[in-house]
Amino acid sequence: MESASIAVGSAHAHEHHGPPEAHSSSKIDRQTLGILLFIVSEAMLFGAFFASYFFLREVSNPTDVWPPDGFELPKAIAGVNTAILISSSFTIHWALEGARKGNREAMKMGLAMTWLLGATFLFIQINEYVHLGFSARDGAFGSIFYGLTGLHGAHVFVGLLLLSFANIRAWRGHFGTKAEDHLGVEVPGIYWHFVDVMWIIVYVTVYIL
Amino acid sequence: MRRAVNRMPLPMKDMSLSTFLKGAAIAGLMTLVISLVMVNIDWLGPVYSSEKEDIVTLLNVMIVLSSLVFSIVMVMMVYAIWKYRAKPGDESDGEPIHGNTRLEIIWTAIPTVIVIFAGVYSTIVLNDIEAKADNGKIMEVDVTAQQFAWRFDYPEQGVTSTELHVPVGTQLDLHLNALDVIHSFWVPEWGIKRDLVPGADLPGGDDIDDTVTVTPTEEGVFSVVCTELCGWGHATMRAAAVVESQDDFDAWAADQTKIPDEEDVSSGVPGGKGAGVFDDRDLTDD
Amino acid sequence: MVAALKNPGMPRAGLGFLIGGLFGFGLVVALRAVSGLEIFQTEATGYPHVIVPGITAPIGFLIGLGCFDYWFRWASGAPTIPDDHSQHGAYSWKDYFKFNTDHKVIGIQYVVTTFCFFMIGGLLAMLMRAELAQPGTQIVDPGVFNSLFSTHAAIMIFLFIVPVFAGLANYVLPLMIGAPDMAFPRLNALSFWMLPMAGVLFMASFLAPGGAFDAGWTGYAPLSTGAPLGQSFFNLGVQFAGASSVATALNFLVTIVTMRAPGMNFWRMPLLVWANLSTSLLVVGATPFIAGAQFMVLMDRAIGTNFFQAAAGGDVISYQHIFWFYSHPAVYIMMLPGFGIVSEVISTHARKTIFGYRLMAIALLGIVILAFAVWAHHMFVSGMFAWLRVPMMITTLLIAVPTGIKIFSWLGTLFDSKLHIESTSMLFALGFLVTFVIGGISGVMLGMIPLDIHVSDTYFVVAHIHFVLFGGSVFTIFCGFYHWFPKMTGRMYDERLGRIHFWMTLVGMLGTFIPMHWIGMEGMPRRVADYAAQFGNWNLVITIFSFILGVAQLIFVYNMVVSWRFGPKAGDNPWRAKTIEWLVSSPPPVFNFDEIPRVVGGPYEFGVPGARHAIMHDGDGATVSGPEPAVAGAASGGGGGEGGGS
Ligand code: HEA
Ligand code: HEA
Ligand code: CUA
């Protein structure tokens, strides 16, 4: 999120008071690399919970039944919800294309729709929690179910926060067509794709398998 | 870089073969001395189980190998410090030697060989100490740990006790379980240790490796020591392990028909019975 | 007054802490009221009224301090004012208590803060040793003793060793690769300020009912899930320390990849840079696992989930797998940067290039890869899957190979050198070779399952821990402190006091930790406040030596504090080293360079006539050899060996 200040700061007004411009020794942009590495560490955080999932389901599960008797998951509704989240990956891509091509309307609409789709997802998820009929205290299944989906929900929330910032700036007229001028759309976008992909993995393991 | 970097098998400019051999001899001697001293020290304490005998042999082999590694490092370092120390005021630089492939291969290969040997040997020893007894004499004991006490159940004899009594020379199969947090079973003289994990006896506990075998070879009274941190009483969570002749054991088992009453339980709490297994010292009077 | 509370800074941070805490408390009260629960806590509810403020108060502090000001402006779409560089450089001691984005200031903040934690952790160790001097309980009761070693280890590991390396690298790494700063300066500052917060949480646990956390630094479930409130502070503190180290690691990685000076290709990077690259890869890959483990423990404690509750279908041993999947790589997180420091110091003081530079770098990467495949060697006796033991033993033993490559390459560097052992940093580097090899060998023994079955959870392990962590990490940290002290402060420390510090530390360390091998094998378990009388004598010896070790550290503190203030001027390059940080003034200018240097050769070209690592100004770039013009910031260079003497 440096770009704005770098763009303004390098106006050469401060030539002898500011730091020299760093040499860029790689083609990849700093913020993009930063978010990619951050995603690696996020994936490992999910990895910890998936490890726990594996132990609870395969190692210390006395029966072969999973989810254990008495737990029912609304696969269909969650499936619809999955579709909603996946479609938001397309809208954010649309927004980014808009930013690249200078189509501000597409960018704004794409960002807004992504935000709305994400919020819908989160809303349905919370609604599902309310109606599930079991809580995180109910057995190992309850714990890991809420653990994994809750962790993911928290990531959707953070993604929404980032998207809100992108929306605000987009509607206030920021972002341009040059690559370094729309990092504010691209970087949250990369994160949002990660959140989507992660959800597919969570959905498939927790609901389907 | 113009100078001949590689004279002998070694890159060192002024190291002749004889210096190298001298160094090697010193390292060898040092290994020998360290090994002799170390192997003769009774590191592991009394060895009162057949499993621990194997462990001690493994340890001694490792001590020799470790002394070798340590001596090589020390000799190289001390030689270099003695030989290449700059004179006061000498501001010049060392030789621009960037490396030597042959040497680098050597010191990758030798440790690889050593550790693979250590790995294979350890695996063999591990299989030995976990093998079933030849004479087929096996006694089952269920060991249960709880903050901060031990209980031993003998399913065959139908006996329950707070002391572990075992006949000498018989292989024990200890089935371990804990009621609250993780504890660990260890008798230093036997050299065998394994955690007692809560849930081992539950249907979901199948994957917990809860059986450990040991064959005591010497009669006497030892301590069962809890070695996994289990709370404030961890330090004093002990029970007596009594190794006795088969006859004595049978007599003891016949005597233990009833479950001991509350006061008799080894609690591990200072002042409780069983705490006194700390050698000659009574823990209550600190 | 009002202005002080409006502008970023300590007063506003204090206010933020309060508001954050109240907000968290209010949130819990409100949520409980809405969902119809009893509003105030009862024992069984796991203290949400403390845990939630335990998260929000530190965040309030960070907001108050100004960590997020820029990002808030950015997020709300306000124009981000051009950087006026008021957050660069430190002009008085007060600037160290501000949100400062200068990597050199942050480096010093890190080093000083973490060293304070070392003193606290050491003091706790002294208390422990006093208790253990004799069998029986004299000073503290067993419960307090458990808190002592738990906090000792947690502070040493999470608040000293891991972050102090980040601090040293923060200072020198951007200079070394010719970057004006880190890639994300604001994130860098935020990473630092999370540490004091982790410290506050760890310390606050001493005030909790039931005492400070006492389940060991490993916090095994279900002991930790059933422990009193103090344990929650451990769970939370680790989150802040972990977030801090992940953020720093990202920063290092991006800096190293994208901000190297022209000509600085990967094979021209100093080994310290390689070491921090490797460490950062470990941090990014492994640290989230401890975050996960502590989250799960916290949830088991606070909201009654069943991750580790066997009776409700949870899996007790899974905690250890997840924990060690971080904490084994963590031991290399605590060692690899030290390897980097030692490489710099040995090369400089032997006046010779590192022997087998490329293999050294490759060995680091080899350790990174192996480090992820050995975690279960801490669980040989835990009752985990029996089949996993032998594969884990093999990978564990194999780690000796890349480590051995490093040891022998350092030794190879000493041959045909011009060895200067007058400086304390070189003494610590050589001392490190001795102590770390002993610690590594005891590690190899622990890695062999049959031996581990006997000595696991005994003082043998405690001996191993301290030989690798004290003889390894701490020695290299001192090595780095002494080496870069002149660069950081512009002044020279007292070598005589330094040498006394080294020898006392070495003797104290060997005397303290060697006998532990023996009493461990003989049968003394670890984590006990009381032990059988037969170990009494050795424990007394250990305690006496540990006090010598403690006093030695006071000498160090005295030396550093006094030299910082009154030491003689050091000159830009007292060690006549080649890497870029020595080619700028001491302390370096606020923005590191007027112009990004150009790298023209390897980092350690000692003895090659005319060879240089970097050219500081384009003006003199034409001639690659020959003496350098006496521009400020480029005091020495050239193979001839002129320049400031020590
Ligand atoms: C800086 C930290 C650090 C480092 C670098 C290491 C390095 C190693 N450690 Fe250690 N370890 C710890 C910190 C560290 N450890 C801590 C804190 C614990 C306890 C945790 C707790 O329970 O609280 C622990 C515990 C621990 C255990 C578990 C013991 C138990 O609880 O039962 C084991 C078992 O395998 C182990 C093994 C090793 C090995 C094989 C290495 C290897 O990397 C060592 C490699 C180095 C060398 C071998 C020396 C140099 C090499 C040569 C000179 C080449 C030739 C050598 C040979 C051929 C042998 N360690
Ligand atoms: C980097 C890590 C690190 C460091 C530097 C140290 C340093 C020291 N440690 Fe620590 N230790 C651990 C990491 C570390 N330790 C870990 C991970 C454990 C395992 C914990 C567990 O089981 O969960 C452990 C456990 C541990 C135990 C075992 C506890 C037990 O199992 O019952 C002991 C016992 O002697 C001990 C002692 C010491 C001593 C004497 C020092 C000394 O080196 C300290 C020297 C420093 C100072 C003394 C500070 C400076 C001086 C002053 C502040 C002035 C005061 C001086 C005097 C009063 C003389 N440590
Ligand atoms: Cu039971 Cu320690």
Ligand SMILES: [Cu+2]
């Ligand atoms: Cu390890």
